[in-house]
Amino acid sequence: MSRRVVRQSKFRHIFGQPVKADQMYEDIRVSKLTWDSSFCAVNCKFLAIIVESSGGGAFIVLPLTKTGRVDKNHPTVSGHTAPVLDIDWCPHNDNVIASASDDSTIMVWQIPDYTPVRSITEPIVTLEGHSKRVGIITWHPSARNVLLSAGSDNMIIIWNVGTGEALITLDEMHSDLIYSICWNYNGSLITTTCKDKKLRVIDPRKQEIVASNFEEPIALQEMDTSNGVLLPFYDPDSSIVYLCGKGDSSIRYFEITSEAPYVHYLSTFSSKEPQRGMGFMPKRGLDVSKCEIARFYKLHERKCEPIVMTVPRKSDLFQDDLYPDTPGPEPALEADEWFAGQTADPILISLRDGYVPVKNRELKVTKKNILDNKPPTGPRRSYSSCETGFSKVSLEELMEEIKYLRATVESQEKRISSLENLLEEFANGTD
Template identity: 35%
Template structure:
C-alpha cells in the first residue's frame, strides 16, 4: 500500500531579504582555507577583515546596515591574519579567534558594542585590543576552532603543526593533545554530548577521537575518493555521522555512516558535479540538514530520519546567482519564533556583504507553534570542565523557545576580565592597603 510521508518542515521556504536587512561594507580577508569564514552567536556574528593585526568585524543581528572601515568598532589584537572563529555556546559575547601567529585569543564583546546604528549607518567606535586570555601552545598557524557543546570553557583547536588540542580556557592550558594527524585538518566537530570529536584530514582519514584522552577511538579510511575537502556532522544522538566530499569522478556526494560499523556507509547520495566544497549544517532539534557549497548559490534542505532511506529532500530550498564564500547557522535562541523562523543562515559573499537567510515554516496562526519548535540547547553548560574531564557525560541543557516562558530560562553567566582590568583592580587594592596602613601607623596601631 502506498503511503505518503508527512513532515512539518516539508514546505519550509526562504526568500531573499530586503537590501536594508543585509550587512554590507566589509573588506574581507584574502586568506583562504577550510574554515567557514563567518561565525555567529545568538546576538553577534563575526568575520575576518583584510589588514594588519588580524582585524575581525563583529556585527549585531539586530543592527543591519553599512560597515565603514576605519570608523566602526573592530576586534584587533593578533600579529597575523585570523583564520577561524567560534562563539562560546554559553556566553553570546565571548569570541575565540585562531590566527596565523600560532595563538588563540578569547575576547569579551562589551554590551554597548554597536558598529551600526538603528538607522543602518555606521557608528564611530573604539578598537577592542585587550583579549581576555591567550592560549599558546601550537607551533604553527591555528586553522580551526570549535567549542564543546556541553562542557563550560572547553575549546578544541587544530593547527598546521598536525596536532589537535583541547583547552581549558579558564586555566589557559591544554587538557589533551593528539599529535599524529599526518596532514592538515579539513574539519573539526564535536558530538552532541561533547564526549568525542571527529576530524577529517588531507590524508583522507576521518578520525573519531576520545576528547579527554586525545586518542583515536575509531576511523574511516578514504570515506570519499575525490580530492575535495571532507566535511562532517554528527547526527544528534542517533549514533550516525554524515560526511560530504567528492567521488573519484569529482562529483559531490553525501554519505551517512553508522558509528558502530564504519566499514561501509549506510547511504551514499550524489549531489551534483559543481567544484565548490560542500558545507553541511545540522539542526539537531528538527533533524533538518542544510547543504551549501562554497562558490555556488544553492542551499539544499534535507530531513534526516534514523531509518532507511535516512534522507528526505525538502522542496527546492534556496537558490541565488550570488556565490557563497562562507556560511554559518545562528543558534536557535536568536531566531524570531513568532514568525515561524525555523533556521537562519548567514551567507557571506565577496561583494554583497552578509545576507541573512531565514527559513520559515508557513503557518496561518500567530500563536507560538510548539510542534515545530521543540526545546533547544540553552546557554547553561551541562557540566564544568573539571566534571567533564572526570568522565561526566550529559546531553546539552535545554530551554523552551516560547516567549511566554522566557522568564523560566534563567542563565548562569560567568564573567571574565582582561589582564588590563585585573591589573587596574590590583593597583586600586594596593593603593587602598597603603592608605589603611598609613592610617594605622598614624594612630600607633600595630598590624
C-alpha cells in the first residue's frame, strides 16, 4: 500500500480563535457602503473603522485598549464632504493615518495618544489632484511620507506628504477602473489589478509597465466562496497569504514556497457571521509570548471582533523560527531620496523582547509656495522672522497660521480658566 506523504510545515496547525466578548469593540455603526475596501485599519496603538456619518464622511479611532461598548458620542475624524472609502495607517508613524474619499480628496490626520473630547476636523494636509472619487490609498513600505492613491479617474498619484505635492502621476496606464494596488517589499514597484482583467507590474519612477498580461498562472486555486471580493493579506515573514471574503464568514490561509506547486493550502478559520471588512495587525503589534503570528479585526454590522492566529508551542521561550526580524517604525529613506531614484529595504527590528510603541511624533508638513519660481538656496526661515516676505509664504498660508494660533490660544485660555477654578475649589476645601 502506498502512504501519502504529508508536506512538513511549522504552519500546518495554525489555530484561529476569536477573543472573549469583553475584548471586542461593541456598538459601532460600521459603514454600509458597498465599496470593496477593508473599512478597517489597525496598528500597534489604534483601531480605525469607517462608520456611518451624516453630512460627510467619517471614521472613528479607538485605542486598542478601549474595548467594550463604544459611546455613541465618541469623537470621530471627520473632514471629508462625502463618504470615506479607504483608510491606511502610516507604517513609520503610529499617530498618522490617511483617508480617501468620494469627494476626490485624500486627507492626512494626526491622532493624539489621548482620546480627544471633540471630533477631529482639521487634517494636517489635504491632497487634491484626482478628478473623481479616490478609493485606494497605501503608504510606501520604506520611504518616509510617500503615499500612493488611485481614483475612479483611472489615475494613480504618488504624493510627498511632507510637502503636499503630487510628484508622480500615472494617468495613461489603465483604461478602466483600478481594483487594487500594492507595493513590493522595498517599494520599487507596484502591482495593480484592473476592471479590464489585466494585472500590471509598474515601475512608478520610470513610469513604465515592466510586466502585464500574464498568459498562464504558476498556480491556480479554486475558491469555494461567495461572489464578494476577496481581501488578501500577505505576511512576508512567514510567506503566508490570508484570504478574507467580504460578505463571507471564512479566513483561508496558504503558504507560498519557491518550488512547485508554489501555493499550499493550510487551513480555514470559519465563524457564523459574515465579515463587512477586515483589519490586519502589523507583525510588531502581536503578542510573541503567546506564539501569535497574525491578528485580524473582523467587522460585523455593529461591532469589531479581534481574531487571533497562533502556532501552538509547548516552550515558553522566544520562537526564533516564527519571528524573524520584521519591519520596524523607522523609514529607510526620505521622500526626496526615493523620488530621486534610491531604493532600500525596510529597516528591520527584533521582536525577541516584544515591541513597545514609541510616543506621539508629529508629522510636519512644509508646503512649497507656488509663487516661488526658484527653489530656496538657503535654510528655510520661520514665518515669524521679520525678513520673511510674501515671496516666502502666501497670504492664504499666513491666514491659516493665524487661525491655528488663535484657536490654540483660545483653547489654552479655557484650559487655564478650568485649572484656576479647580485650584480654587481645592483651596476652599482645605480651609
